Amino acid sequence: MEKIKMDTPLVEMNGDEMTRIIWEGIKEELIRPFVDLNTEYYDLGLKHRDETGDQVTIDAAEATKKYSVAVKCATITPNAQRMEEYDLKEMWKSPNGTIRAILDGTVFRKPIVVKGIEPYVKNWQKPITIARHAYGDVYKDVELIADEPGEAILSFKGESGQEKSMTIHNFDGPGVILGMHNLDESIESFARSCFKYALDMKEDLWFGTKDTISKQYDHRFKDIFEEIFIAEYQKDFDKVGIEYFYTLTDDIVARVMRSEGGMIWACKNYDGDVMSDMVASAFGSLAMMTSVLVSPKGYYEFEAAHGTVTRHYYRHLAGEETSTNAMATIFAWSGALRKRGELDGNRYLIAFANNLEKASIDTIEAGNMTKDLASLSSIKGQTLNTFDFLKTVRQQLESNLK
Ligand code: NAP
Ligand code: MG
Numbered sequence: 001m002e003k004i005k006m007d008t009p010l011v012e013m014n015g016d017e018m019t020r021i022i023w024e025g026i027k028e029e030l031i032r033p034f035v036d037l038n039t040e041y042y043d044l045g046l047k048h049r050d051e052t053g054d055q056v057t058i059d060a061a062e063a064t065k066k067y068s069v070a071v072k073c074a075t076i077t078p079n080a081q082r083m084e085e086y087d088l089k090e091m092w093k094s095p096n097g098t099i100r101a102i103l104d105g106t107v108f109r110k111p112i113v114v115k116g117i118e119p120y121v122k123n124w125q126k127p128i129t130i131a132r133h134a135y136g137d138v139y140k141d142v143e144l145i146a147d148e149p150g151e152a153i154l155s156f157k158g159e160s161g162q163e164k165s166m167t168i169h170n171f172d173g174p175g176v177i178l179g180m181h182n183l184d185e186s187i188e189s190f191a192r193s194c195f196k197y198a199l200d201m202k203e204d205l206w207f208g209t210k211d212t213i214s215k216q217y218d219h220r221f222k223d224i225f226e227e228i229f230i231a232e233y234q235k236d237f238d239k240v241g242i243e244y245f246y247t248l249t250d251d252i253v254a255r256v257m258r259s260e261g262g263m264i265w266a267c268k269n270y271d272g273d274v275m276s277d278m279v280a281s282a283f284g285s286l287a288m289m290t291s292v293l294v295s296p297k298g299y300y301e302f303e304a305a306h307g308t309v310t311r312h313y314y315r316h317l318a319g320e321e322t323s324t325n326a327m328a329t330i331f332a333w334s335g336a337l338r339k340r341g342e343l344d345g346n347r348y349l350i351a352f353a354n355n356l357e358k359a360s361i362d363t364i365e366a367g368n369m370t371k372d373l374a375s376l377s378s379i380k381g382q383t384l385n386t387f388d389f390l391k392t393v394r395q396q397l398e399s400n401l402k
Contacts, residue, residue: 001401003036004348010340011063011301012039013095015073016046017308021316022326022386023073026333029390030397034352035337040067044095046076050088057095061102064299068343071336072099072303073329096293105295106131106193108264109276109305111283112290112327115365116379119261120282126262128279131197132272133190136182139269144177152177182217187224192296194225194266195233195244200294204243207266208252221268222246280305287325287372292335302335304328312386323371324386330360330393359397368392 014023031037042060049056064070076082077094100107110129113119146152149172155165168177198205207225209218229237229244237244247255249271256265267275280289289305305328312322334353341349364373367381374383384392 001034003034004346004352005036006038006340006349007344007346008340009038009040009067010336011060011067011070012041013044013060013070013072013075013301014041015044015075015308017074017076017310017313018316018322018324018386019074019304019306019308019329020045021313022324022329022390025387025390026326026330029394030330030356031333031337033394034397034401035349044072044075046078046082046086046088046092049075049092049095050086050090053089054092054098057092057098058102061099064099064103064301065297068299069336069339070299070301071332072301074304074306074308076308099301100134100293103293103295103299103301104189104297105293105299105301106190106197107134107291107293108197109280109289109291111280112288112331112361113283114288114361114373114377116367116377117284117288117373118378119284121257123258124261124282126260127283128256128259128261129197129201129203129264130272130276130279131190131194131264131266132276133187133267133269134272135186135190135269137180137269138178141178141180143179146171146175146177149173154179182220184220184224187221188228189296190266191225191228192232193294194264195229195237196296196298197292197294198242198244198264199233199236199240201264202240202242204245204263205266206245206247206252206255206263208247208249208271209268210249212248218268225266284376285325285372287370288327290328290331290335300336300339302332302339304332316386322386323383323389325370325372326386326390327360327364331357355400356397359400360393362400363389363393363396366396 014020040063042056044057044060075095078088078091083091108129108131111127113127151170152168153165154168157163194205209221211218211222225246280286286306291303291305293301309324312324316322334356338350338353341353367379368384369377369381370389371383
């Protein structure tokens with residue numbers, strides 16, 4: 001069989017620990033035998049980030065602006081213990097944070113659904129994608145303790161000299177105070193990323209806030225979404241036959257529970273934090289969550305939602321057998337290859353990405369899976385180690401392609 005050609009490179013960001021081991025395995029077993037892989041390679045492994053003063057992370061994000069599509073392996077976000085373990089020069093920032101700041105994107109998380117692992121909500125037949133706004137609100141708040149009776153005041157001093165203020169509360173006794181903010185620019189980027197991704201996926205977009213209670217703050221989110229939708233996206237939504245739908249957060253929660261899934265659910269920062277964990281666990285396993293960063297300018301960075309699976313890595317280093325689930329990392333590759341194919345008009349690459357996903361799902365549905373899934377699945381089969389799972393997917397892929 002002739003290998004599929006790629007006209008434009010993908011930005012490839014390698015990472016750390018067990019996912020770095022899986023990364024090589026995926027390329028070796030599932031991609032290189034079929035695709036003449038064309039990537040611009042950046043090593044975001046912690047050692048190399050340290051050697052380059054983290055410049056490599058910035059370069060990788062800049063390259064994503066150039067080529068529009070990246071695939072990223074999970075990476076360590078250093079903490080005090082990692083400083084010692086890797087003898088780091090500095091406690092480098094989270095690569096995901098750095099990349100997100102440069103690309104200005106929104107993260108979309110979507111579970112991979114397979115037969116045998118049924119969602120806890122029995123009417124959910126299709127995956128639910130959570131889009132979490134990643135700036136501001138309670139994550140950038142300031143807080144105060146009122147430790148005696150007194151007046152709390154909210155005030156704004158404009159550069160022009162204007163001043164406005166209002167009473168938050170007159171305290172009779174002790175209490176707590178919180179101030180938070182968001183930026184029109186950030187909300188606009190969030191809205192555009194959501195509309196763009198809904199069009200890509202041809203799925204309805206649902207958005208909810210509490211604008212009946214928060215008449216200025218949450219209402220601003222509602223208005224910005226509405227304005228951008230009508231001015232820039234409504235026509236395309238009509239053409240594709242999908243819907244943008246706004247309602248109150250509590251109403252969305254109730255509707256999501258009754259739905260069959262298959263929508264994108266845009267959430268403010270805190271709602272997204274909470275709801276993404278709820279949706280992920282209701283669908284089964286962290287190892288089955290995919291993640292893509294979509295920028296309002298149309299740059300895409302695909303990855304797994306989970307981390308570097310440190311515990312498995314140390315077992316691997318000790319020569320013990322591991323059974324680490326490669327699904328979300330495989331889907332990061334297939335997602336990136338498909339998007340590359342779409343942007344380049346390369347239908348062979350698109351077909352390959354679809355085939356790779358189908359073969360992976362077929363493998364699990366035939367009863368061949370890693371330990372994390374074997375304990376959840378109603379399909380009885382064999383539990384495979386990390387590498388045998390990849391080999392079995394390859395056999396399935398080869399047999400599907402015949
Ligand atoms: P983690 O790597 O996601 O792993 C947590 C636990 O979840 C694992 O110990 C394992 O449970 C299970 N798990 C996760 N992925 C799995 C898979 N593919 N197959 C089977 N089991 C899986 O999170 P962590 O241990 O909190 O973090 C480890 C490192 O990853 C940290 O240095 C952190 O900074 C980094 N991290 C990176 C990203 C990213 O790059 N996007 C995201 C999160 C964390 P058992 O051990 O019980 O089998
Ligand atoms: Mg959380």
